[in-house]
Each structure stands twice: as structure tokens, then as C-alpha cells.
Amino acid sequence: MSTPVWDPEQYLRFADERTRPLxxxxxxxxVLPHEPAARILDIGCGPGNSTAVLRERWPGARITGLDNSxxxxxxxxxxxxxxxxxxLADARGYDPDPAAPDLIVSNAALQWIGFTPEHGAAGPAGHLDLLPRWAAALEPGGVIAFQVPGNFDSPSHTLLAGLRRSPRWRDALGEGATRAGVHEPGAYLAALAGAGCAADVWETTYSTLLPGADPVLEWVKGTALRPVLTRxxxxxxRAAFLAEYGALLREAYPAGPYGTVFPFRRIFAVGVKR
Incomplete structure (x- = not known):
């Protein structure tokens, strides 16, 4: 799989909607163990919108943002x-600072980190395998908090997968263009409990009204479509692919008089180290 090339400006076109789940x-x-001077690690911080929200909540904290872009x-x-x-670092090989963090946060990043459908399957380490490492690094009473998209079965993603596998695009794209995904909530609950955390896991589906022409296409250009655009x-x-995919999205997400309704499911987890 190619490492996606990210476009901060495109990602931040929907900054408010992307930050709301965080x-x-x-x-x-x-409350964190060392408030107000907590040590916080923001894994997959992207263009800093998540880090800014952390600063709002913990103005006196020492915050480190980590990203591979x-x-x-x-x-x-x-x-x-x-x-x-x-x-600048890859979360898969990064070990948190020896000064134990009070909070490790990951905002919509774990889906890109070594996803394997079954925990312990052959291949790259699944992102579930990161959770025990993170928990071990935490200060006692410290917290792991993350949220991931749970919409891989939605038209925005299934249409993209089908188009990649179509005769016109399968040689250039196929399955190798992306390898992202998440587990169901119960898997995160079990992983955090097994790592010695009291866990709280839940999900929410947001129905967002997106403005403008082809708004769902513009949304996925900032996230799910990045591996394809990189290739x-x-x-x-690129223009031909976007035209074909955009037409499919317009049919799946028809525009209404006030905009286009775009439902997207998120999975949330908070684990407190015992």
C-alpha cells in the first residue's frame, strides 16, 4: 500500500464537522492525574485541529502531536x-515518552494503522495491538481516548471499493490502493479491558447537512480518497476517476433543497488505566 499524500487544506474544508466527534x-x-499540568500525546494529530481542541480543554498541559505526514x-x-x-513519526513504531503520559488521544487515525480484520491475524500488526502498549505507558489513572469512523459499509466507501475493482481501474488501484478499516465496538471494549483499563465504548451516527456541489466527493477527497488520489x-x-465516482455519489446521496444529508457513524472509546 502506498502511503497517502495528505492535503491539509482539503481536510480542513469540513473542520467543524471533523472536530465535533473529538x-x-x-x-x-x-480528570487526569496531573491536571492542570497534564502530559498529553495526540497520535495522528493531522493539521492540528485536534491539538487545538486539547489545548482548549487543558490550557496548562504539555501536549505533543505526532503524525507521519x-x-x-x-x-x-x-x-x-x-x-x-x-x-514526525509513524504511530506503529512509536513508543510514548518515558515520562508517562496522562492522556493518549487519537482522533480518526487508528483506521489507517495496520488494520487486520481479525485480531492476531497474519500480516501487519493490527491497531488493536497498539492499545496494550499505550496502556502500559500511561501514568496510573491515565486515559486512552480515541474515535474512528465506522462507515466502511456506507455507500461512500462501498462504491469506492467497487470502482477500484472495476475493469477500468483494478490494475491501477485494486485492493492495494487502500487498506483501512475498524473493528466493531465490542473488540475495542475487550482490548482495553485486557490492557488493564476500565473501558467505556459507544457509537454515534451523525447526520450532517453538507452544502455545495458534490459535497460528499469533497468530503472524501480529504480522507478516504487520499490513497487513490496518491496513486x-x-x-x-484522476479527472476521469473523480467524474465516475462523483456521479455514483450524487445518486447515493441526492441533494435536497437545503443541502446533502451525509450520515457518518463514529465509534468512540475511553479507557482509564486501573
Whole structure:
């Protein structure tokens, strides 16, 4: 799988909608062991919108944002939360700072990290395998909090998968263009409990009204479509793919008089180290 090239500007076109689940997640995070001077690690911080929300909640905290995209981190430093520390690193091989963090947060990033449908399956380490490592690094009473998209069975994703496998695109894209996914809530509950955490796991489906022409296409251009756009370097091929995919999305998500209704499911988890 190619590492996606990220576009901070495209991602932030829907900054409020993308940040709302994080705010709902943090509302369930209890008081941290070293408040107000907590140590917080934001894994997959992207362009810094998540780090800025963390600073709002914990103004006196020491916050470190980690991401594997230099483009995203450049935007985070300039526009996100400039008082945080930022680190270019891959979460799969990163071990949290020896100074035990009070809170490890991941906002819509785990789905990109070594997903395997079955925990313990052959291949890259599934992102469930990160949770015991993170829990072990936490301060006693510290917290792991993350949210991931749960909409991989939605038309936005199934249509994309079908198009990638179609005769026209399968050689260029196929299954290798993306390998992202999540587990059902019960798997995260079991993983956090097994890592020694008191766990709270839930899900929410947001119905968002998106404005403008082809708004669902513009939404996925910032996230799920990044691996495809990374591979399609020829402008004519890229335009042809987007035209075909956009037509499918318009049929699946018809525009109404006030915009286009776009439901998206999120899975949330908070684990407190015992």
C-alpha cells in the first residue's frame, strides 16, 4: 500500500464537522492525574485541529502531536496549536515518552494503522495491538481516548471499493490502493479491558447537512480518497476517476433543497488505566 499524500487544506474544508466527534469524545474523559499540568500525546494529530481542541480543554498541559505526514505537521505548527510540540513519526513504531503520559488521544487515525480484520491475524500488526502498549505507558489513572469512523459499509466507501475493482481501474488501484478499516465496538471494549483499563465504548451516527456541489466527493477527497488520489498522478486519469465516482455519489446521496444529508457513524472509546 502506498502511503497517502495528505492535503491539509482539503481536510480542513469540513473542520467543524471533523472536530465535533473529538469534542464529544473528550467530554467523557475524566480528570487526569496531573491536571492542570497534564502530559498529553495526540497520535495522528493531522493539521492540528485536534491539538487545538486539547489545548482548549487543558490550557496548562504539555501536549505533543505526532503524525507521519510532514504536510499535515507544517499546517499544525502554523495554524493548529503552535504552543504544542510536534513529532514526525509513524504511530506503529512509536513508543510514548518515558515520562508517562496522562492522556493518549487519537482522533480518526487508528483506521489507517495496520488494520487486520481479525485480531492476531497474519500480516501487519493490527491497531488493536497498539492499545496494550499505550496502556502500559500511561501514568496510573491515565486515559486512552480515541474515535474512528465506522462507515466502511456506507455507500461512500462501498462504491469506492467497487470502482477500484472495476475493469477500468483494478490494475491501477485494486485492493492495494487502500487498506483501512475498524473493528466493531465490542473488540475495542475487550482490548482495553485486557490492557488493564476500565473501558467505556459507544457509537454515534451523525447526520450532517453538507452544502455545495458534490459535497460528499469533497468530503472524501480529504480522507478516504487520499490513497487513490496518491496513486492517480496523471491529471486526465484522476479527472476521469473523480467524474465516475462523483456521479455514483450524487445518486447515493441526492441533494435536497437545503443541502446533502451525509450520515457518518463514529465509534468512540475511553479507557482509564486501573
Amino acid at each position: 469534542r464529544d469524545l473528550l467530554a467523557r474523559v475524566p 510532514a504536510e499535515m505537521l507544517a499546517t499544525a505548527r502554523a495554524e493548529g496549536e503552535p504552543t504544542a510540540d510536534y513529532l 492517480l498522478t496523471d491529471p486526465a486519469e
